[in-house]
Amino acid sequence: MASTPSRTRDVIFVIGAPGAGKGTLCKILAKDNGFQHLSIGDLLRQTVSSPNADEAMIGYIQRGELLPADMILPVLQPHLVEPSCREAGRTLLLDGFPRQLDQAREFEALFGAPDLVLFFDCPKDIARDRVITRRVGRAGDTLEVFNKRHQEFRELNPSILAYYSGKSDGKTIVVDTSRSTAESYRALGTALKNSREWVALTSEP
Numbered sequence: 001m002a003s004t005p006s007r008t009r010d011v012i013f014v015i016g017a018p019g020a021g022k023g024t025l026c027k028i029l030a031k032d033n034g035f036q037h038l039s040i041g042d043l044l045r046q047t048v049s050s051p052n053a054d055e056a057m058i059g060y061i062q063r064g065e066l067l068p069a070d071m072i073l074p075v076l077q078p079h080l081v082e083p084s085c086r087e088a089g090r091t092l093l094l095d096g097f098p099r100q101l102d103q104a105r106e107f108e109a110l111f112g113a114p115d116l117v118l119f120f121d122c123p124k125d126i127a128r129d130r131v132i133t134r135r136v137g138r139a140g141d142t143l144e145v146f147n148k149r150h151q152e153f154r155e156l157n158p159s160i161l162a163y164y165s166g167k168s169d170g171k172t173i174v175v176d177t178s179r180s181t182a183e184s185y186r187a188l189g190t191a192l193k194n195s196r197e198w199v200a201l202t203s204e205p
Contacts, residue, residue, distance in 0.1 A: 007080040007111040010091040010201055013098065015160060016120030017153045018146060019127030021177040021184055025120065026095045028185055033091070033202060038079055040072075040096040047075055064148065066099055066156075069106035080111055091115075091201055099152075101159045113171075116197050117164045118188075120177040124150055171197050 012035075016022050023039055030037035044067070048058045060067050079092060094114075098104040107114075131146045164172045173191050177184040192198040 009080055010115045011080070011111070012091065012093050012116045012118060012201075013104075013114045013164075014093055014095045014118045014120065015098070015157060016177065017122060017124070017127050017157075018149045019129075019131040020120040020122040021130070021181065022095045022120055024181055025177065025185055025188060026093045028181075029188070030093055035091040035093050036079075037093045037095060040076075040094065040099075043075060043079075044072070064145070066152070069103045072097075072103060073106060073110060076107075098160060100156045101163055104160055104163060115171070115201055116195070117172045119161055119172065119174045120184075121174055122177045126178050170195065173198075 014022050014026055026037045026039075029035065044057075044061060047053060048061050054071075057067065057071055060071070076094075076097075098107060127150070128143070128146055131141055132143060134141065161172070173195060175184070175188045175191050177187075179187070
């Protein structure tokens with residue numbers, strides 16, 4: 001992949017299993033702080049629905065496979081480096097990224113390290129019930145699909161979490177999101193208040 005300009009926004013990675021509450025909590029966090037919430041899943045679905053969508057990318061999405069870094073990063077680039085992106089807020093919440101370690105490393109090589117990494121930790125049984133019973137269902141919200149995605153998460157996420165936790169820079173925050181939305185959001189708020197990186201992100205320039 002060709003070299004691209006450094007990003008012009010602050011970036012927060014939000015990782016967690018399907019059903020961990022990433023979308024719900026990110027929407028609230030974005031609204032409360034004037035951030036932009038970007039769901040990687042929604043972005044990719046929009047991208048492949050375009051008349052000019054890349055056939056190889058469509059194939060990955062239809063098969064339910066993870067996109068390699070050289071496919072997903074060009075899709076993210078306009079949200080990171082275009083001057084107009086600042087109109088959506090200085091800070092970008094990347095919901096569901098990265099999903100494998102090579103995506104994280106390639107992102108850093110091109111755009112630099114994230115300012116913060118949030119890991120929403122939720123037991124499988126609770127996450128499963130949320131996905132299967134959520135009021136606004138998505139295509140593919142079935143037990144079979146959930147189990148496949150959760151197994152993939154269990155295999156790939158530990159290396160991502162170890163990579164960022166091992167940096168010892170205080171940028172990784174683990175939040176228990178097994179409780180109600182209100183309780184989980186309060187836990188998130190408490191954890192963020194104790195983070196120097198968060199204080200720097202939300203301080204007035």
